[in-house]
Amino acid sequence: MTVQLEDVTVHFGNKHSGRTCALEGFDLSVAAGETVALLGPSGSGKSTALKAVAGFVRPTRGRIRLGGNDVTDLPPARRGIGVVVQQYALFPHLRVADNVAFGLRAARKPKAEVSRRVGEMLEMVGMTAYGRRFPRELSGGQQQRVAIARALAIQPSVLLLDEPLAALDAQLRADMLGELQKLRREVPDIAIVYVTHDQSEALALADRIAVMRDARLVDIAPAAELYAAPPSAFTASFLGGANLLPVSVDEGAVKVAGAVVPGLKPEDGKSLLCIRPHAIRLEPPEPANAVEDVARLVGRVVAAQWRGASSQVTCLVDGLADVVVRVDVPADRRVPELGAAVVMVLPVEACSLVPAEVG
Amino acid sequence: MLVWTRTGKAVVWIAFALVFGLLVLLPFLVVIAAAFAGSWNGVLPSDPTGDHLRQALSGDELASLSVSLQTAFMGGLLAVVIGTWGAMAAYGSRFARVADAMHHLPIAVPSVVVGLGLLVAFSRQPVLLNGTKWIVVIAHLVLMVAFSYGTVAAALQRVDPSYADVAASLGASPARVLWRVRLPMLLPAISSAAGLSVALSMGEVGATIMVYPASWRTLPVSIFALTDRGQTFVAAAEAVVLLATTVVLVVILDRLRGRAVER
Ligand SMILES: Nc1ncnc2c1ncn2[C@@H]1O[C@H](COP(=O)(O)OP(=O)(O)OP(=O)(O)O)[C@@H](O)[C@H]1O
Numbered sequence: 001m002t003v004q005l006e007d008v009t010v011h012f013g014n015k016h017s018g019r020t021c022a023l024e025g026f027d028l029s030v031a032a033g034e035t036v037a038l039l040g041p042s043g044s045g046k047s048t049a050l051k052a053v054a055g056f057v058r059p060t061r062g063r064i065r066l067g068g069n070d071v072t073d074l075p076p077a078r079r080g081i082g083v084v085v086q087q088y089a090l091f092p093h094l095r096v097a098d099n100v101a102f103g104l105r106a107a108r109k110p111k112a113e114v115s116r117r118v119g120e121m122l123e124m125v126g127m128t129a130y131g132r133r134f135p136r137e138l139s140g141g142q143q144q145r146v147a148i149a150r151a152l153a154i155q156p157s158v159l160l161l162d163e164p165l166a167a168l169d170a171q172l173r174a175d176m177l178g179e180l181q182k183l184r185r186e187v188p189d190i191a192i193v194y195v196t197h198d199q200s201e202a203l204a205l206a207d208r209i210a211v212m213r214d215a216r217l218v219d220i221a222p223a224a225e226l227y228a229a230p231p232s233a234f235t236a237s238f239l240g241g242a243n244l245l246p247v248s249v250d251e252g253a254v255k256v257a258g259a260v261v262p263g264l265k266p267e268d269g270k271s272l273l274c275i276r277p278h279a280i281r282l283e284p285p286e287p288a289n290a291v292e293d294v295a296r297l298v299g300r301v302v303a304a305q306w307r308g309a310s311s312q313v314t315c316l317v318d319g320l321a322d323v324v325v326r327v328d329v330p331a332d333r334r335v336p337e338l339g340a341a342v343v344m345v346l347p348v349e350a351c352s353l354v355p356a357e358v359g
Numbered sequence: 360m361l362v363w364t365r366t367g368k369a370v371v372w373i374a375f376a377l378v379f380g381l382l383v384l385l386p387f388l389v390v391i392a393a394a395f396a397g398s399w400n401g402v403l404p405s406d407p408t409g410d411h412l413r414q415a416l417s418g419d420e421l422a423s424l425s426v427s428l429q430t431a432f433m434g435g436l437l438a439v440v441i442g443t444w445g446a447m448a449a450y451g452s453r454f455a456r457v458a459d460a461m462h463h464l465p466i467a468v469p470s471v472v473v474g475l476g477l478l479v480a481f482s483r484q485p486v487l488l489n490g491t492k493w494i495v496v497i498a499h500l501v502l503m504v505a506f507s508y509g510t511v512a513a514a515l516q517r518v519d520p521s522y523a524d525v526a527a528s529l530g531a532s533p534a535r536v537l538w539r540v541r542l543p544m545l546l547p548a549i550s551s552a553a554g555l556s557v558a559l560s561m562g563e564v565g566a567t568i569m570v571y572p573a574s575w576r577t578l579p580v581s582i583f584a585l586t587d588r589g590q591t592f593v594a595a596a597e598a599v600v601l602l603a604t605t606v607v608l609v610v611i612l613d614r615l616r617g618r619a620v621e622r
């Protein structure tokens with residue numbers, strides 16, 4: 001079923017406690033079978049958008065539709081949406097199997113059907129052996145699986161996941177990411193909205209990514225497109241930590257710190273050059289043969305962080321005050337000394353232009 | 360305060376034992392001793408006897424015990440129901456502050472004043488309760504409601520509202536969310552409120568003494584009356600009965616709560 005949000009606005013608080021606008025003019029449409037990730041920093045309104053769809057908060061303005069039907073005024077119980085909240089919220093007084101059965105019992109399904117479906121669900125998430133346990137006897141990852149099983153037991157046509165992996169450690173998170181990809185294939189017709197502030201989760205799971213900031217939708221596009229050619233400076237740096245360098249236009253050529261970026265066409269209103277840290281190469285400051293389509297920036301190294309598979313080197317560019325360039329140097333390359341003069345080589349095919357921030 | 364030296368520790372412990380022993384333990388021991396004393400003329404009681412206890416467990420005095428138990432259960436448990444209801448209704452509403460203040464009024468106001476208020480309010484038509492047991496039950500209810508409300512309201516603050524949200528999203532009606540999720544999750548707080556209310560109600564005098572009719576005399580009031588008439592030993596025996604009953608009740612309610620927490 002398609003989920004549609006039209007101009008949804010949510011305010012919290014009242015005159016006395018002060019009003020916060022948690023969501024402002026939010027438009028989103030998620031088709032059946034599609035996964036859309038809501039990506040944004042803390043407090044950007046991701047959870048609020050999810051709660052509006054689930055019916056936990058009432059929008060101050062705007063409409064929410066499920067499969068074309070207006071559900072804005074329906075209570076959560078009548079929406080048939082599966083929800084997994086940030087801290088899972090497994091009912092602590094109920095055993096795992098009873099947690100999963102909760103929605104089926106609320107719908108007064110016959111006993112036999114309830115136990116059959118609970119069995120299926122627990123099997124799907126690999127928790128068959130844990131049906132008799134209480135939630136507090138489970139690890140974080142196991143609780144998360146049960147929460148998903150409980151949400152899917154009612155056969156929802158929409159599944160909302162609010163940072164389902166945020167409470168897990170790095171290793172488990174990677175494992176669960178794989179499990180979620182598998183799960184997606186098992187429920188091919190469900191529309192999934194996946195809230196996260198972790199870009200790698202969004203890139204791994206989502207068909208489309210909606211980037212949010214300060215209660216608003218900034219950009220929405222297919223994941224690969226958003227990564228390759230970010231439409232805004234915020235998306236560029238939030239999704240993949242891109243470097244943003246101010247450019248000037250001189251006789252139809254784009255220049256960064258005086259160096260020409262060959263082959264890049266200037267565009268109106270776009271005054272920042274966006275390039276990913278892994279696309280930049282560091283070279284010793286020697287005269288190079290100018291056959292490549294590259295821009296060469298001269299500068300020096302101010303910091304280096306070893307990260308195992310690569311090192312992140314921070315450089316300053318001569319002639320550009322207050323701009324740092326982060327470069328990922330693969331482990332098999334030599335990391336220049338601190339303070340050393342270097343040349344940053346920017347391959348043109350990895351460069352794109354984005355508009356500068358307003359305000 | 361951290362004390363490291365041996366003598367320092369010893370001094371602290373002795374000081375504590377003296378204060379605790381003198382102020383807390385000694386009165387208890389004296390009451391128990393008096394309950395079993397035939398006479399007490401010297402430093403120590405003499406002529407040990409079970410007569411006082413027998414007296415405390417017969418006739419009017421036994422009736423007092425039964426009255427106290429009934430009052431505690433009716434007043435205390437009703438207070439838990441109303442306090443829980445109030446706390447859940449006020450939670451998250453605009454009137455939460457007002458409700459908080461209203462419910463704490465009976466704690467802030469001396470219980471004698473609460474009793475007097477009830478007496479004045481219910482001594483005349485249209486609601487004439489003076490002279491019935493109900494005025495005592497209501498007095499206890501009013502005093503205990505504050506504790507129940509406070510305990511449940513504090514527990515509500517700690518329960519994440521997303522439990523109820525998730526339950527609703529799974530298709531549960533509001534009544535089902537209440538009975539299957541919200542109340543079970545509050546059960547530990549509710550049962551501890553029940554324990555507290557019953558225990559406090561067993562010992563209540565201030566308001567009771569203002570309102571009780573002759574036919575509904577609680578145990579503490581009896582103890583007061585007996586002491587007033589100079590029958591100190593019987594009063595002490597009754598105090599022992601009151602003490603034992605309250606301890607047993609609190610232990611039972613605590614067991615129930617332990618079970619609720621475990622689930
Ligand atoms: N119940 C509430 N009452 C008042 N303000 C709220 C409430 N819930 C959220 N807000 C405010 O709304 C804004 C958006 O909150 P929201 O929970 O949607 O953020 P989020 O993007 O999910 O952040 P996070 O990644 O930290 O979970 C925040 O400024 C927050 O303080």
Ligand SMILES: [Mg+2]
Pocket residue numbers: 046047048086162
């Ligand atoms: Mg959130």
